[in-house]
Amino acid sequence: MPNSQLTPGIVPGRLPATAYDRNFDDHLPALDAHEARVAADRCYFCHDAPCVTACPTDIDIPLFIRQIATGTPEAAARTIWTQNILGGMCARVCPTETLCEEACVRQTAEGKPVEIGLLQRHATDVAMASNRHPFSRGPATGKSVAVVGAGPAGLACAHRLAMKGHEVTVFERRPKPGGLNEYGIASYKAAGGFAAREVDWLLQIGGITVKCGVELGRDLTLADLQRDFDAVFLGIGLQGVNALRAEGEDLPGVANAVDFIADLRQSSDLSKLPVGRDVVVIGGGMTAVDAAVQSKLLGAETVTIVYRRGPEKMAASGYEQDHALQAGVRIIHNAAPFRVTGNGRVEAVDFAYTEDGPDGLKLLDEGFTLKADQVFKAIGQTLTGVPEGVMVAGGKIAATPARVWAGGDCAAGGEDLTVTAVAEGRDAAEAIHAFLTGA
Amino acid sequence: MADLTSSFIGIKSPNPFWLASAPPTDKEYNVVRAFQAGWGGVVWKTLGSEGPPVVNVSGPRYGAVWGADRRLLGLNNIELITDRPLEVNLQEIKSVKRAWKDRALVISLMVPCDEDSWKDILKRIEDTEADGVELNFGCPHGMAERGMGSAVGQVPEYIEMVTRWVKKHSRMPCIVKLTPNISDIRRPAEAAKRGGADAVSLINTINSITSVNLDDFSPEPMIDGKGTHGGYCGPAVKPIALNMVAEIARNAETHGLPISGIGGVTTWRDAAEFMALGAGNVQVCTAAMTYGFKIVQEMISGLSDYMDRKGFTSTADLVGRAVPNVTDWQYLNLNYVTKAQISQADCIQCGRCYAACEDTSHQAIAMSPDRVFTVKDEECVACNLCVNVCPVENCITMVPMQKGVVDPRTGRKVGDYANWTTHPNNPMSVKAAE
Numbered sequence: 001m002p003n004s005q006l007t008p009g010i011v012p013g014r015l016p017a018t019a020y021d022r023n024f025d026d027h028l029p030a031l032d033a034h035e036a037r038v039a040a041d042r043c044y045f046c047h048d049a050p051c052v053t054a055c056p057t058d059i060d061i062p063l064f065i066r067q068i069a070t071g072t073p074e075a076a077a078r079t080i081w082t083q084n085i086l087g088g089m090c091a092r093v094c095p096t097e098t099l100c101e102e103a104c105v106r107q108t109a110e111g112k113p114v115e116i117g118l119l120q121r122h123a124t125d126v127a128m129a130s131n132r133h134p135f136s137r138g139p140a141t142g143k144s145v146a147v148v149g150a151g152p153a154g155l156a157c158a159h160r161l162a163m164k165g166h167e168v169t170v171f172e173r174r175p176k177p178g179g180l181n182e183y184g185i186a187s188y189k190a191a192g193g194f195a196a197r198e199v200d201w202l203l204q205i206g207g208i209t210v211k212c213g214v215e216l217g218r219d220l221t222l223a224d225l226q227r228d229f230d231a232v233f234l235g236i237g238l239q240g241v242n243a244l245r246a247e248g249e250d251l252p253g254v255a256n257a258v259d260f261i262a263d264l265r266q267s268s269d270l271s272k273l274p275v276g277r278d279v280v281v282i283g284g285g286m287t288a289v290d291a292a293v294q295s296k297l298l299g300a301e302t303v304t305i306v307y308r309r310g311p312e313k314m315a316a317s318g319y320e321q322d323h324a325l326q327a328g329v330r331i332i333h334n335a336a337p338f339r340v341t342g343n344g345r346v347e348a349v350d351f352a353y354t355e356d357g358p359d360g361l362k363l364l365d366e367g368f369t370l371k372a373d374q375v376f377k378a379i380g381q382t383l384t385g386v387p388e389g390v391m392v393a394g395g396k397i398a399a400t401p402a403r404v405w406a407g408g409d410c411a412a413g414g415e416d417l418t419v420t421a422v423a424e425g426r427d428a429a430e431a432i433h434a435f436l437t438g439a
Numbered sequence: 440m441a442d443l444t445s446s447f448i449g450i451k452s453p454n455p456f457w458l459a460s461a462p463p464t465d466k467e468y469n470v471v472r473a474f475q476a477g478w479g480g481v482v483w484k485t486l487g488s489e490g491p492p493v494v495n496v497s498g499p500r501y502g503a504v505w506g507a508d509r510r511l512l513g514l515n516n517i518e519l520i521t522d523r524p525l526e527v528n529l530q531e532i533k534s535v536k537r538a539w540k541d542r543a544l545v546i547s548l549m550v551p552c553d554e555d556s557w558k559d560i561l562k563r564i565e566d567t568e569a570d571g572v573e574l575n576f577g578c579p580h581g582m583a584e585r586g587m588g589s590a591v592g593q594v595p596e597y598i599e600m601v602t603r604w605v606k607k608h609s610r611m612p613c614i615v616k617l618t619p620n621i622s623d624i625r626r627p628a629e630a631a632k633r634g635g636a637d638a639v640s641l642i643n644t645i646n647s648i649t650s651v652n653l654d655d656f657s658p659e660p661m662i663d664g665k666g667t668h669g670g671y672c673g674p675a676v677k678p679i680a681l682n683m684v685a686e687i688a689r690n691a692e693t694h695g696l697p698i699s700g701i702g703g704v705t706t707w708r709d710a711a712e713f714m715a716l717g718a719g720n721v722q723v724c725t726a727a728m729t730y731g732f733k734i735v736q737e738m739i740s741g742l743s744d745y746m747d748r749k750g751f752t753s754t755a756d757l758v759g760r761a762v763p764n765v766t767d768w769q770y771l772n773l774n775y776v777t778k779a780q781i782s783q784a785d786c787i788q789c790g791r792c793y794a795a796c797e798d799t800s801h802q803a804i805a806m807s808p809d810r811v812f813t814v815k816d817e818e819c820v821a822c823n824l825c826v827n828v829c830p831v832e833n834c835i836t837m838v839p840m841q842k843g844v845v846d847p848r849t850g851r852k853v854g855d856y857a858n859w860t861t862h863p864n865n866p867m868s869v870k871a872a873e
Contacts, residue, residue: 034509041507044830047790050810069507105787109831 005277005301010253010374012274014299020270023297027188027323028092028118033073036122040069043114046105051116054103056414057084057423061100065119077127078134080120085159085426086152088128088198089181090419091121092189095286097319099419128197133204138165143436146171146229148216151179152418153235153408155202156425157432162207164433169229170208173215179237180409181418183262186290188297215385222387226403231432234390234397234406235425238381238416244282246349247339249377253346257281257291257378264294276374279303280349282337283378285315291376293327303329304370306349308336309356336363346375383410405432441746442753443739445479447719448612448637448697450570452479452543455754456710456738459640459701459722460485460547460573460616463732465521467531471538476732477739480543482614482640482722485520485575486528488550488560493519493582499660502649502669511729513675515647517660517667519581520549525563532567545614549575549587552597554604561609571612574605574636576627577643579620579670589643592618595630602634614699617641617683619676624683628693639687640699640722642680644670673725677703681716685765688717705734707741714754715761769859776846776853777821777837779803779814785834786812792825792835800824817847 003011015023031039043065051061059080067076080087094100096117104113127134143166147154150172158168176182181195203210214220216236225232241256243249253276267273275298281288284307296303305324307314310333314321321331332351339350352367383395391399396412407424414420445455457480458464458473465484473481487493495518504513521528536544546569550556564572576592583590591597598615605613615631617624619642628639646668648658658666680702687693700718704710705726713721726734751757781792781804788810796804803818804825814825821837829835840846840853860869 038508044789044791046788047794047806048810049790050788105789109787 005299008277008373010274010276013271014275014277015271017271019299024187024191024270024294026191030125031115031118031122033122033126036068036073036119037071039115039119040065042106043069044105050103050105051100051114054099055083056099056417056420057090057426059083059087059120061116064123065114065116068119068123073123073126074130074134076119076123080123081134083426084419084422085156085202086181086198086418086422087120088124089152089190089195090422091117091124092194093181093185094417094419095317095320098317128201131201133201135159135163135205137162137205137207140167141165141436143167143230144169144228145231145233145432145436146225147233147235148225149173149179149235149237149408149410150177150199150210150212151235151237151408151421152181153237153411153421153425153428154179154233155199156422157233157235157405157407157429158208158425159202159205160426160429161432162205164429164437166207166230166433166436168208170210171214171216171220172210172212173218175212177210177212179235183265184258184287185265186261186294187265188294189290216387217385222389222401222404226401230403230436232404233425233428233432234387234400234404234410235408235421236385236410238383238409240382240384241377242380242382244337244340244377244379246337248342248346249340249375251340251342251346252344253342253373254340254375254377257283257287257376258381260291260376261287261294264298270298273298275300276372277301278371279374279376280370280372281305281376281378282349283307283376283380284309284313285378285380286320287381288376288378289316289320289324289329291378292329293324295374295376296327296329300374302371304332305329306332306335306337306351306370308334308354308361310334313356335367336361338363338367340375346372348372349375381409386410403435441743441751443479443743443746445720445754447543447699448571448614450480450543450545450612451541452720453541454479454735454739455714455720455742456735457481457543457545457699457720457722458727459724460575461724461728462516462518463724463727465523467535470531470535470544473727473732473735474535474539474542477735478542478732479720480545480570482545482547482573483528483532483569485547485549485578486525486560486564487520488556489525489563492522492524495519495522496662498662500669502658502660504649504673504675511673511725513647513649513671514673514725514728515644515649515669515671517580517669520547520575520578529563529567532564532569536568536570543571544569545571545573547573547575547616549578549582552586552591552601557601557604558608561605561611565609569611571614571637572605572609573614573616573640574601575616575643576601577616577618577641579618579644579646580668589618589620592616592627592643593621595626598627598630599634602631602636606635612637614638614640616643616701618643619679619683619702620646624686625690625693628687628690628696632693632696636696638697638699638719639693640701641687642676642683642702644672645676645679647671672703673729674703674705677705677709681712684713684718685716685762688759688762689765707738707745710738711742711745711757712761714757715759716765717759717762719758720754771858772856773859773862774854774857776840778816778819778840779821779823779825779835780838781812781814781825781835782833783811785831787831787834788812789830791828791830795824795828819848 045062064076064079100116101113107113147170178195279295279300281292335351352363397406405428407428408421409416443454460482464481500518578588582588615636700713701722710721
């Protein structure tokens with residue numbers, strides 16, 4: 001008898017075979033040319049536009065939207081990529097509702113911002129379809145740079161360095177480049193293998209060698225890189241996962257949300273990917289939402305996100321929370337797990353209600369129990385694998401030795417967003433270039 | 440509900456909305472549909488002389504200018520007069536008029552510029568029982584190359600001559616349709632009046648190329664790699680038409696000559712504006728070609744509601760009401776001072792007013808670091824550009840300064856009415872203003 005949504009335990013194939021493609025397809029379909037032109041016409045071409053100020057990569061949004069409106073989406077894409085070489089992925093994963101679109105004057109005027117994210121995606125999709133890379137390398141400088149981590153920060157850094165004529169080698173510990181774009185984002189946000197396509201397209205500039213399966217600290221040291229290269233960029237991300245600090249969290253069935261998301265992204269047949277009947281996700285960020293929604297899409301009967309504070313404190317935006325609710329996920333606020341129970345594997349989680357006061361979070365005596373055969377921890381990632389000589393403060397890289405730069409989630413400054421990582425990688429490349437050329 | 444019945448040069452119709460002579464009025468089938476939808480009258484698509492009908496192109500005959508959502512803003516055409524046999528048109532006109540006695544039915548005519556041709560066509564249409572004729576001196580394409588249409592309308596002497604022939608050989612009311620492709624619209628209107636016209640109608644279409652195909656390097660619409668100028672119409676031409684109607688309405692020589700207003704009438708409001716500037720009724724084409732005949736229902740309800748709000752009991756109360764307020768620049772009050780005022784409650788902080796004023800005007804808007812935009816009264820010349828570019832209706836308004844208050848820009852008190860004719864800077868200034 002085939003599995004269904006009601007089959008107990010963590011099992012694959014809860015849904016009819018045809019359901020998976022549909023569930024994990026693009027959740028926001030692309031605008032066609034006419035829709036894009038109509039959407040672009042809503043832009044007021046603001047003076048010193050607030051949306052640009054709100055964009056961590058400072059994309060000239062009014063200009064690229066005007067270029068779409070006048071029928072030149074490829075010029076629009078160049079405007080985007082000049083500031084943000086991963087503009088295609090950012091168009092898909094940026095929390096635009098808390099960045100450019102929140103700042104849009106039409107949000108102020110009528111609660112309906114210009115659809116900047118969708119327009120950015122339109123422009124970059126159209127331009128990428130032509131498969132012509134719009135940038136070329138500058139004259140060779142003879143300088144070489146090592147980039148550690150092929151995530152958004154590393155790739156943005158590598159591309160900008162290649163544009164400047166430097167020779168770049170990217171070291172990536174995982175089998176594929178892309179970082180969180182490839183391993184850490186819900187499938188329906190980057191459908192059709194987009195992350196890999198974008199990396200291939202980015203590398204067309206030339207001058208970048210990507211070496212996968214090479215891990216800093218295991219296969220090479222920072223000293224090796226400092227010896228062999230003129231400069232080093234660290235974009236190593238946050239590889240550790242915070243523990244629940246709840247009794248029983250080592251029981252089988254308790255897993256890291258980031259690992260679940262990565263497995264899901266790398267799965268070639270989602271009907272073979274097991275998921276629980278009753279799934280509980282602990283946390284309040286995008287990772288929690290991505291894990292919860294995808295559990296539901298894989299056929300879990302009930303999925304509950306439990307977050308220890310109120311909705312306004314959740315790192316996942318209101319838009320993301322709505323998305324989860326619409327997918328059928330239940331969100332419980334102001335509750336924290338204190339015990340995971342089960343006979344040989346997880347069967348339930350005990351929660352205490354919390355009170356968020358001036359003295360911090362307090363667990364109350366009252367609580368509840370949720371039935372669970374799968375529990376995902378999504379309470380934040382931590383910095384690990386920091387090489388010797390690199391100074392860490394507040395859980396982030398705060399200072400680096402000479403000829404070493406850092407950016408992205410591993411480094412201090414800015415939110416842990418793809419778009420912020422791109423900005424930091426790009427800016428580090430500019431700083432490295434200035435250093436190498438004595439500018 | 441206000442009474443919309445209209446009597447234009449004695450031609451009665453249940454409302455002042457007529458369809459202009461154009462493709463929508465080429466056949467009985469279309470005209471019957473128009474009357475069923477509620478149109479007050481039609482001017483039948485232009486008839487030519489007896490004989491082999493004209494031939495139209497078989498490639499595209501319309502070109503367009505669109506807004507972002509393909510809203511049709513302007514249309515041009517290279518279609519000629521009716522290409523159906525004269526006899527068929529005459530039979531259909533007669534049949535329609537019999538069935539729809541309460542509606543206006545006027546026949547548009549265009550024949551070669553000799554008296555016999557006009558005498559002949561007038562005789563042919565005599566027993567259709569149509570209400571009147573409209574002389575097509577307007578079409579700027581195709582027929583103009585053959586000495587008809589705007590080729591006549593551009594020569595006031597020809598207009599007068601042909602109008603005289605028509606009045607001599609027919610007792611029907613005669614409307615002369617004018618071309619805007621002329622430097623001073625008053626001259627052809629005066630000529631029509633001298634020739635005995637009962638009314639003028641305007642504007643016909645404007646010489647135009649709507650766009651150029653940047654791959655084939657041909658004007659659009661393209662016929663086998665070539666294009667020609669067509670007649671432009673639709674919402675885009677309305678301001679040009681309004682001015683020409685007003686010029687005729689306020690010209691001493693033509694004041695009082697009935698006008699049928701044409702040119703981009705799309706809504707009841709457009710119609711009301713034409714009528715306020717002196718048009719006794721309006722003729723519509725592009726709006727019907729864009730949306731179908733049903734739009735007349737909005738025009739009827741809209742004009743009626745407006746008239747009710749204003750307490751107008753007949754369209755005559757509206758016609759010409761704005762004409763006395765159309766004047767020459769030299770008579771404008773130079774002591775009327777206004778200042779832009781930005782409502783901070785309505786401002787969405789887009790900064791368009793700032794960019795417009797700072798880059799292209801008088802540097803009279805200040806922008807604070809937190810995007811608050813305020814007007815500098817000492818710099819503001821009241822040009823109105825900020826109002827025009829602001830995306831929020833009524834966010835920026837022009838507030839008149841009271842008499843006696845000092846204008847911080849000029850340091851002078853706001854005074855009584857005074858215009859250029861008496862201004863000290865005017866070398867031609869006269870002692871007593873008009």
